[in-house]
Amino acid sequence: MLLSGNPPRGKLLTALIVLIVAALAFAPFILQGSKPLNVAATICVFALLVASYDVLLGYAGIVSFAHTMFFGIGAYGVAIALYGLGPSWTSILIGLLAALLVAGVLALAIGLFSLRVQTIFFAMVTLAVASAFAVGASQLSWLTGGEDGRTFSTPALLRPGYRLVENGPFGVEINGRTLTYYLVFFGVVFLFLLLLRIVESPFGRVLQAIRENPFRSEALGYRIVVHRTAAVVIGALFAACAGALNAIWLRYTGPDTTLSFSIMLDILVMVVIGGMGTLYGAIVGAAVFVVAQNYLQALMGVAFKAINAAGLPFLAGFFNPDRWLLWLGLLFILSVYFFPTGIVGKLRAETK
Amino acid sequence: MSDALLTLSGVHTHIGRYHILHGVDFSVPKGRTTMLLGRNGAGKTTTLRTIMGLWRASQGSINFEGASIEKMDTPDVARAGIALVPETMAIFSDLTVRENIVLAARDGPPDERRLAWIFGFFPALKKFWLSRAGTLSGGQKQMLSIARAIIEERKLILIDEPTKGLSPAIVGALIECLQELKRGGATILLVEQNFRVAQEVGDLVCVMDSGRIAHAGAMADLAADDKLQQRLLGLSLDSHQ
């Protein structure tokens, strides 16, 4: 059926996933205004991005800090093509294919080069390569627009000005934005199901076996480097797709929305909080994180004002909404400690 | 046995998911050399590592000089007076021979007289005193590993297959060294596959099989009894000559 023979397991969890997916599916009709729809689209894109990262972290046991690089390659590919070749579907296709090619080759090179050694080495190398890439992208301004990034137009069908139905269900107008949202949503659903297929295939099982016991797997004849590199390449390709969808949604690509290290941290937090090694964790993690990002910051703003008013400016500094990464970081550390299976793991354990 | 320095009773050890020792019982009497024999995989190395605290006994007790040591950390076991010469020799190859010995002498600079005594049967160590240990030959590394264990007087010396892979000439030098140690009154627990060595230096013998002690007695009795040898050790005896 829909979930390719790998249901989320656990009633609570299934209910939660169904709820999130349903909310996302009907988002344009439930939520009014552009900001909530933006939140929904962000959740979709990040669910895919985090799921592709989970293939590395949760299934293969590889820590990569270059995932935003592949995300960025996808976003820049589409952006550069739409900007340079004009707003057509062909441009999107060309940009996407070029991005997939670049991401795949780069992932292959990094994987073959540094996966022979241990986890730590790969993590360090990817961190170095990703930061060099970020610097490079902001310097090649003739191509990437530098720090300012690229703003571009999408094909006519996807522009806000395009009106398909003036008065649709619930009295909502279906316009180009709505169509773009559904392009993102169904793109993500399709790619997510594809990822599920991959991790449930024999290949996915071998990855897990390698993570559990590399020596034994090697003895059984599995080529560790080949499998791990394949995982890195798959992760990179899906991340690039997520990047492309993100670019189409935002109609803008810049270093801050794709390559910055803080997005890498967001991915890490989402995958850990959602639950590693489950893919479903990506949906939960992305939804919880993106919603909390707004909610927590608002809450901190209230606390900040209250403590400031109480005359404790030093203490208030810790509750400044700009310091929300502090609390997120603490949450992240505590989750890794006490909550390594994340929300998904907890829910499964509850209902077992 | 009242003169037992070390006594293992009912020791079980798990390494990961694998259950290696299934209730090991034996004692090492003071001032004697006890051989620990057995086929590959019988649990000899695991026994030594468990005594040393490098692997934790999951069950049973290890008694050393009347105190239980099975819960102690390795450094404390070492400080209680037990030295280990591991199967891998584990010399520090980046350090010189001198530096290896300096580290092994915990209580201060190495004693000159004792050093001279060691150089007596391991002259190569004197010769390569300032060379990096990594440049030594296999036999010399083994000598260094043993020298580290005896540079200060220890109550019990655990030695794991010292003759493995060495030429007969060096095996001879090692036997000489072990006999010299015995004359000095040392207590030794020696794992060995080479029956000739076992015969020459062993006073007592324990034979292990599948994580248990299958036989314990005097070395001379085992050496004299071909049938017993055959039964306990199979063909592994002669193949390692």
Added chain:
Amino acid sequence: MSAAESQTLDAGAALPQQKTDYVPILLPFALALVAYPFVGSFSTWLTLTLAGLAMGMMIFAMASGLTLVFGLMDVMNFGHGAFISVGAYLAMVAIAPMAGYAHTDALGPGLLALLPAIALAMIGSAAAGYVFERVLVRPVYGQHLKQILITMGGLIVTEQVLYAAFGPQINPLPRPEALHGSIDFAGAAIEKYRLFVVIVGLVVFALLQFLLTQTKIGLLIRAGVENKEMVEALGYRIRRLFVGVFMAGSALAGLGGLLWAFNQEQAHASMGGEMMVLTFIVIIIGGLGSVGGCFIGAVLVALLNNYTAFLLPKAALVSTILLMVVVLLWRPRGLYAVTSR
């Protein structure tokens, strides 16, 4: 085999050659020489080389602890950069009351003004290192994946705490007057501060080498890098040693942060994270666990960075990545491979 083996028993056998590997040591010199014709002018080349050396010393201070901690306990601290930032901020705190000294031109008082800053930066970072080790590293000891994630989390939290305590702005941090300006040498302007940094860096390296080769603690550290189980079997508590090394490494990172902050004349909490990338590249090039390799790697990376920044400004960071790739293609485990890992 037996003939050769038995021969070495008697005193007549040939002395095994103890080869010190000199090739990596020559690399920085070779790089400086190769760069010369491209740069063209001697004075520019000298300025760039000195700037590179100074930067190399700072990176070395930041990275040396990281490589030792990894070598000794197989712990890669992705939050090591936090100590760099902590050092920079503590320098800022300690230099403030010394303003009187800092504003005189004389070298003596100028350096004196730095002393409390250096002391506070190092002690403070060491203390931060102790907390880090206790709270973050110890509980996930031996679990690489969690180690990477948690120490990374530690970096974020430390950065944010610094922002919360000192504000989000970039803090100006002027050098003491005495270390401003430059000396003329062969037509090249030799910046005093860079000279100072090179001297400090060389002293740190010499002290570390002395500690590692001439003291028992140093021997224990080197032995532990190779085989920590055997060090324990000899009766030494390696945990305590590890905590000590972790704190010392943090203190050095704090010193590196101070030097870097005065070099940039500003302190900012994101400095640590930014420098982390370079420190990683450096210890990978040097060989994980090797202090000597780390030193050479730091000088190499910094020289290359300065030369390319002059010749091809946009290629600086990319060139360091390329350097790493080339070194690893030549020696897959870095210039000096000390650990078996």
